[in-house]
Amino acid sequence: MGKILELKNIKKSFGSVKAISNGQFNLLEGEVHSVIGENGAGKSTLMKILGGVYAPDEGSIIYNDREYSSLSTKEALELGIGIVHQEFMLINEMTVLENIILGKEPKKSVSRIDFHTAKEEMKTFTEEYGFDVRLNKKVIDIPVGEAQRVEIVKTLYRGAKIMILDEPTAVLTPQESEKLFSVIRKLKESGTSIIFISHKLQEVMEISDRITIMRAGEFIATVNKSETNKGELAKMMLGRDLFHDTNREKTSPGEVCLLAENIFVPGERELSKIRDLSFEIRKGEILGVAGVDGNGQKEFTEALIGLRPVEAGKILFHNQDITNLSVKERRKLKIGYIPEDRNSTGLLRDGSIIDNLIALKINFKDMVKNGIINVANAESFADDAMEKFDIRPRKKRHICRRLSGGNAQKVVIARELSQSPELLIACQPTRGVDIGSIDAIHGLLREARDEGASILMISTDLEEVLALSDRILVLYEGRIAGIVEADKTDEEELGLLMMGGVRS
Numbered sequence: 261m262g263k264i265l266e267l268k269n270i271k272k273s274f275g276s277v278k279a280i281s282n283g284q285f286n287l288l289e290g291e292v293h294s295v296i297g298e299n300g301a302g303k304s305t306l307m308k309i310l311g312g313v314y315a316p317d318e319g320s321i322i323y324n325d326r327e328y329s330s331l332s333t334k335e336a337l338e339l340g341i342g343i344v345h346q347e348f349m350l351i352n353e354m355t356v357l358e359n360i361i362l363g364k365e366p367k368k369s370v371s372r373i374d375f376h377t378a379k380e381e382m383k384t385f386t387e388e389y390g391f392d393v394r395l396n397k398k399v400i401d402i403p404v405g406e407a408q409r410v411e412i413v414k415t416l417y418r419g420a421k422i423m424i425l426d427e428p429t430a431v432l433t434p435q436e437s438e439k440l441f442s443v444i445r446k447l448k449e450s451g452t453s454i455i456f457i458s459h460k461l462q463e464v465m466e467i468s469d470r471i472t473i474m475r476a477g478e479f480i481a482t483v484n485k486s487e488t489n490k491g492e493l494a495k496m497m498l499g500r501d502l503f504h505d506t507n508r509e510k511t512s513p514g515e516v517c518l519l520a521e522n523i524f525v526p527g528e529r530e531l532s533k534i535r536d537l538s539f540e541i542r543k544g545e546i547l548g549v550a551g552v553d554g555n556g557q558k559e560f561t562e563a564l565i566g567l568r569p570v571e572a573g574k575i576l577f578h579n580q581d582i583t584n585l586s587v588k589e590r591r592k593l594k595i596g597y598i599p600e601d602r603n604s605t606g607l608l609r610d611g612s613i614i615d616n617l618i619a620l621k622i623n624f625k626d627m628v629k630n631g632i633i634n635v636a637n638a639e640s641f642a643d644d645a646m647e648k649f650d651i652r653p654r655k656k657r658h659i660c661r662r663l664s665g666g667n668a669q670k671v672v673i674a675r676e677l678s679q680s681p682e683l684l685i686a687c688q689p690t691r692g693v694d695i696g697s698i699d700a701i702h703g704l705l706r707e708a709r710d711e712g713a714s715i716l717m718i719s720t721d722l723e724e725v726l727a728l729s730d731r732i733l734v735l736y737e738g739r740i741a742g743i744v745e746a747d748k749t750d751e752e753e754l755g756l757l758m759m760g761g762v763r764s
């Protein structure tokens with residue numbers, strides 16, 4: 261296999277941010293080459309340099325033995341470099357076919373598009389590759405996995421010989437990911453080179469020929485898949501070992517903490533979004549809630565926390581009926597909440613770390629007396645919390661808006677866990693968080709569980725659900741598709757339940 265592309269000594273800054281300080285990369289014909297790294301490692305920036313979106317400050321791009329100091333998007337396209345971005349660029353109101361041929365339509369005359377020819381061409385094309393796409397459907401009516409395949413076909417139709425997929429599986433169920441992988445294998449067979457960006461080590465080990473690791477803008481290494489393993493990759497990615505692995509000791513949950521009986525919860529348009537849900541969660545147990553986004557997770561958690569009324573059914577907390585209690589009353593019972601959107605509801609973004617840490621402690625006698633905050637106590641509390649939850653930088657007065665995603669989330673988690681909640685409702689606790697902090701946050705949640713807290717964790721990330729949960733409840737269209745023991749299930753079974761399938 262010949263080398264078709266190389267990036268050498270690439271540097272790229274955005275103002276004072278050094279996004280890439282030493283970018284190295286080379287691509288062979290017909291290989292699947294993964295690029296891995298934590299959030300912010302510079303993966304997307306490096307790929308956008310290839311796609312002509314950014315010009316590097318220094319370094320060179322070598323394509324088929326020709327050297328460029330930068331590429332324009334037009335040049336990249338002409339060279340056959342296509343990027344499938346994480347945000348799709350399709351037009352919802354147009355059909356799949358119209359989207360694919362947009363700008364490259366076969367014409368009958370100057371102004372008339374020859375749809376018949378286009379469709380015949382595209383049918384042959386998609387069948388040849390075994391792509392499962394429906395040409396006549398409007399984009400708005402197709403699921404996300406299919407939209408992604410449409411993006412890929414569209415890029416191929418524009419003559420891509422190098423296909424860059426930027427975190428393509430972030431939005432897919434395991435089954436859809438499998439379909440994507442079979443598409444990638446077909447592309448590879450036909451001689452296309454694929455650059456696959458991800459931070460999920462499992463899938464990188466499944467699909468790659470070679471893997472390039474980046475960390476904080478630096479090139480770390482390029483390795484052959486056959487000569488490495490997940491542990492080694494994680495270490496190179498993080499610069500240290502992972503603290504926790506996913507092997508859990510079996511815990512023995514205690515009495516029932518929360519019991520929901522046949523609850524119905526309205527959605528935005530009055531329609532019941534949660535229908536007839538019953539479940540329990542015990543002391544010292546993590547109950548994971550899996551499901552594709554939008555299957556009632558939001559309504560479900562809002563009802564449990566008291567932000568949304570329940571239409572029918574009952575919620576009992578240690579046998580006390582809390583169905584109609586306010587958020588505040590529930591908080592007093594030691595029900596904690598990590599909201600999905602830390603930026604708008606989780607944090608006072610313009611407040612400092614200390615402001616946020618003590619936000620819930622307002623009623624505590626040791627910190628507030630006659631409405632006046634005992635500064636010394638508050639400060640020592642904040643110092644302890646920053647230490648215990650490893651919040652960086654260790655500056656109490658640092659404004660939360662300036663924290664990285666992982667550290668901002670640790671502030672929210674520190675605030676909630678330092679209340680010693682009996683029940684913690686954690687929504688997407690690590691969404692948008694770098695892998696090092698994910699690991700730390702998982703450790704904190706496990707520790708709280710082991711100390712007796714009940715945790716209800718809602719997450720669309722199956723790897724996370726499987727790693728953390730004792731039991732898993734799968735939501736599908738507002739109903740329970742199944743409740744399974746975490747150590748007796750796998751991604752495949754969960755994926756099926758998430759699509760409304762039944763267990764065989």
Ligand SMILES: Nc1ncnc2c1ncn2[C@@H]1O[C@H](COP(=O)(O)OP(=O)(O)O)[C@@H](O)[C@H]1O
Pocket residue numbers: 274277278279297298299300301302303304305306
């Ligand atoms: N257009 C931009 N303006 C300013 N900073 C940027 C821009 N794009 C990326 N960055 C910064 O560059 C670094 C690398 O980002 P990125 O390439 O998106 O990382 P990755 O894709 O590995 O998560 C991050 O610190 C990010 O905040």
Ligand SMILES: [Mg+2]
Pocket residue numbers: 303304305
């Ligand atoms: Mg990125």
